[in-house]
Structure formats: structure tokens, C-alpha cells
Amino acid sequence: MSVITDMVNDGFSRKRPVCSIFGLPIDRLTVREVVEKVESFIVSKESHQVAYLNAHCINRAFEDPEYRDILKQCDLVYPDGMGVVWASHLTHSPLPERVNIGDFLIPFLQLCETKGYKVYFLGSDPGVAQRAVENFLESVPGLKVAGIHHGYFTKDEEKNIIKEVQETRPDILIVGFGVPDQEKWIYRHLPVLNVPVVWGVGALLEYYSGKVSRAPYWMRANGLEWLYRLILEPGRMWKRYLIGNILFIMRVLALVFVDILAAAAAWFSAYGLRYALSGVMGPINDIRTYLYAFPVILILWVFCSAWYGLYHRKKPLSVYQEFYSILKASVLAWIISMSVAFLIKEWDLGRSVIMIAGILNFLFLLITRQLGYFLKWHKKLN
Numbered sequence: 001m002s003v004i005t006d007m008v009n010d011g012f013s014r015k016r017p018v019c020s021i022f023g024l025p026i027d028r029l030t031v032r033e034v035v036e037k038v039e040s041f042i043v044s045k046e047s048h049q050v051a052y053l054n055a056h057c058i059n060r061a062f063e064d065p066e067y068r069d070i071l072k073q074c075d076l077v078y079p080d081g082m083g084v085v086w087a088s089h090l091t092h093s094p095l096p097e098r099v100n101i102g103d104f105l106i107p108f109l110q111l112c113e114t115k116g117y118k119v120y121f122l123g124s125d126p127g128v129a130q131r132a133v134e135n136f137l138e139s140v141p142g143l144k145v146a147g148i149h150h151g152y153f154t155k156d157e158e159k160n161i162i163k164e165v166q167e168t169r170p171d172i173l174i175v176g177f178g179v180p181d182q183e184k185w186i187y188r189h190l191p192v193l194n195v196p197v198v199w200g201v202g203a204l205l206e207y208y209s210g211k212v213s214r215a216p217y218w219m220r221a222n223g224l225e226w227l228y229r230l231i232l233e234p235g236r237m238w239k240r241y242l243i244g245n246i247l248f249i250m251r252v253l254a255l256v257f258v259d260i261l262a263a264a265a266a267w268f269s270a271y272g273l274r275y276a277l278s279g280v281m282g283p284i285n286d287i288r289t290y291l292y293a294f295p296v297i298l299i300l301w302v303f304c305s306a307w308y309g310l311y312h313r314k315k316p317l318s319v320y321q322e323f324y325s326i327l328k329a330s331v332l333a334w335i336i337s338m339s340v341a342f343l344i345k346e347w348d349l350g351r352s353v354i355m356i357a358g359i360l361n362f363l364f365l366l367i368t369r370q371l372g373y374f375l376k377w378h379k380k381l382n
Contacts, residue, residue: 024072042171047191052077119173136208259301
């Protein structure tokens with residue numbers, strides 16, 4: 001997990017509290033605070049880009065540097081998926097809750113009605129945005145709709161759309177092209193649109209038009225909306241959710257996987273080294289004994305690393321603090337390993353192997369963490 005700063009400059013307020021996951025800033029705001037932030041953008045009359053982030057977005061950001069850079073420059077980025085919220089708890093700045101505009105859109109439009117804010121709706125297939133707005137007006141009859149247009153327009157139509165937006169002067173432009181197209185389009189045209197809030201919303205218009213069914217509330221609240229969409233559209237969504245979610249989990253738990261590999265390398269390297277010294281130190285048991293003990297050793301190393309905050313950090317650690325944490329984790333794991341070997345005598349694990357494994361694991365953990373710092377430093381230089 002990439003844990004960076006939790007305060008960044010945003011150009012509107014002097015400081016902006018964020019949770020940084022893989023270097024992408026996500027605003028640490030509740031739903032109410034997001035609405036207040038958006039309203040402050042409207043009052044400012046300056047142009048702001050609003051985006052969301054979920055597991056799929058993060059996977060796309062790894063593949064698309066342009067999209068990644070745009071997310072870093074957005075004025076507001078909120079956590080649209082529960083996976084991102086859960087992942088944030090591995091950092092020192094966890095997110096307070098999931099923020100999905102689909103859950104509070106009607107109350108938000110009612111606020112727009114009360115304050116007299118004008119909204120322009122742009123995106124989805126022809127007719128979808130129109131049906132969505134018709135449904136909105138049933139709940140919010142006084143909503144000021146500045147304009148409506150589908151998202152499949154030509155270059156010439158795009159010029160007319162931009163001109164219409166400039167002339168109608170909406171307070172909010174809702175853009176539903178899907179990621180990363182909507183973020184790129186907003187970023188390119190933000191300087192000329194002259195709209196206080198330009199908000200990328202993905203498939204929101206499709207949900208409210210009735211074209212796509214939303215998951216029940218209990219599934220959304222428990223992070224299972226992806227499963228509902230997969231069941232509805234398996235042919236289109238299997239790659240995004242089955243492969244994408246696994247890839248996201250692997251990225252989030254990258255340090256755990258690295259430590260598992262380090263522990264495995266340490267344990268079997270220790271056995272190999274001890275085996276090579278059999279002529280000096282005497283015979284060693286068959287490797288099967290050490291294979292049986294390996295899962296216990298593996299769990300033990302990961303547990304000790306977690307115990308000393310190498311995965312979940314309440315605050316950023318300096319290089320020296322991390323070194324000390326790795327040392328404490330290694331010593332604790334070594335003491336417990338020796339105790340287990342003494343108690344389970346039938347395994348007959350050589351104490352020399354446990355001793356060597358402890359030293360190697362400490363060195364391997366240290367190398368992997370220092371390699372991480374080196375890569376961050378090298379990336380900053382380039």
C-alpha cells in the first residue's frame with residue numbers, strides 16, 4: 001500500500017485532507033461534507049472537476065497515465081466503492097464512508113431546486129439522459145434543467161454542446177461517459193465551459209432512466225453491487241469484476257504477498273544452507289518435516305509483521321521507524337518459532353534452521369522495504 005501525505009493543496013481551500021492510495025488522493029469526506037464541498041464550488045463561481053474512485057478506476061489508473069494524472073489534479077475525488085474504503089483502513093488516513101452519488105442524487109437535486117442551481121445533463125445513449133431527467137422531474141418538479149444531450153456526439157455536435165453550455169451557464173454539468181473518457185473530456189474542456197462544477201458520474205443516468213437496474217441497498221451497503229452487475233451483465237462485466245477485483249486485491253495486499261515470498265525464501269534458504277553444512281554441523285532431517293511446518297511459520301511471520309504495524313499504519317513511518325518495526329517483528333517471530341519447535345518435539349525442527357531463517361527473513365523484509373523507498377525516490381527524480 002502506498003501511503004503518502006494526507007494533506008494536499010487544492011487551489012480552492014488551502015489544505016485538503018485526503019487518503020492516498022497508490023498515490024491517488026481521495027478526499028476524506030462524508031456524504032454531507034461532499035455535498036457541502038460541491039456547493040462551495042458553486043458559490044465560488046470558479047471551475048472545478050469532480051471525480052469518483054473505485055477498484056475499477058484504480059486498475060484503469062495503473063494502465064492509463066493520462067487518467068492517473070487527471071485524477072491527481074481533480075478538485076474533489078470521492079470513494080465510490082466499498083473496496084476503496086476497506087483498502088483505506090490499511091493506511092494512516094482511513095476514509096469515513098462510501099460516497100456514491102446514486103444514493104443521494106434526489107436529495108442533492110432537491111437542494112439544487114431550493115437554491116435555484118441549474119443543472120445540465122450530458123451522457124449515455126440517445127434518449128437515456130432524457131428519460132432520466134423526466135424521472136428526476138417527477139421527484140423534483142422545480143429543478144432548473146439547463147440542457148440535456150446524449151454522449152455519442154460528433155466533433156461538430158461537440159462544438160454546439162460546448163456553445164450551449166456556455167450560453168445556458170449551468171451551475172453543475174453532469175457528465176456520464178464512463179471512466180476514463182469522462183474525466184479526460186472534462187479536463188480538456190474545463191477551461192472553456194465556465195461551469196463551477198463539472199461532475200463525472202459514470203452510468204448514473206442509465207440507472208435513473210431505468211435502462212440498468214441498481215443493486216438492492218443491502219448489497220450496495222455491503223460492497224456487493226459489483227456482484228449484482230455481474231449477474232445482470234456477465235458477458236460485459238466478467239473481466240472488469242472477476243479479474244479486476246482480484247487484481248485490485250493483489251495490489252492492495254502487495255506488501256503481504258511480498259512478505260509471504262520473503263518468509264518462504266528465508267525458510268527454505270535456511271534449510272538449504274543448513275543442509276550444505278551437514279558435514280560440519282551433522283545430519284539434518286528430511287525436508288518434508290520443514291514443508292509441514294512451513295504454513296505455521298508463514299502465518300507467524302505475517303502475524304508478527306501486522307502486529308508491529310507494517311501493514312496498517314496509524315501514522316507514516318520514517319525509514320528508521322520501519323527498520324525498528326521490522327527488527328521487533330523478526331525477534332518476536334523468532335522467539336515464537338523457537339517455542340513452537342520446543343513444544344512440538346515430534347516435528348524435530350532444527351534450532352539452527354530457525355535461527356538462520358530468522359536472520360534471513362529480517363534481511364529480506366528490510367531489503368523489500370528499502371527497495372520500495374528507492375523506487376519512490378527514483379520515481380520522484382524522473
